[in-house]
Amino acid sequence: MNLIQPHRLLSLMLRRIASYSALFFLLLSTAAFAGDDDDEEGAVANSVYVQVQPAFVTNYGGGDRLRYMKVEVTLRVLGSQGEKQVSHHMPAIKDTLLGLFALQTSASIGSSEGKEALRQQALTSVNQILEQEDKSSHLQDLLFTSFVAHR
16 A cells, blocks of 8 residues: 655645645736726727828928828727817818928938827827817827828
8 A cells, every 4th residue: 555655745735735826826917917908998999090081192392303202191089079070170180281291301201200200290280270179189199001202
């Protein structure tokens, strides 16, 4: 008959307790992360994307050489109220963005940092229009979904 010695039995029990404890904490941490994702998904679920149509095609940079850019813009707004707001003010938004794009130079849009600065300028400009007209803005972000500059 094979009997397990007491110190080996204790060692086996401690390993099982450690394994179960580790499994418990792993499951607990997974549940905590799953709970955090629900909050983030709720915030994103309220976002609506509004594509500005048609794409902007404009000359830029001045000078003796003809340069043009084509930019597709999408606005991320908060809910259907934001969608209605930007749709209502779309002519003013398009006018402002077209003017902003035409003022650019090869140097200002020649790098990813320059394009990001332009995107931030465009976001600020559109927010100003919405706040001026409606005293509030539901605009969350402005995205360049396509950006082509011919030099």
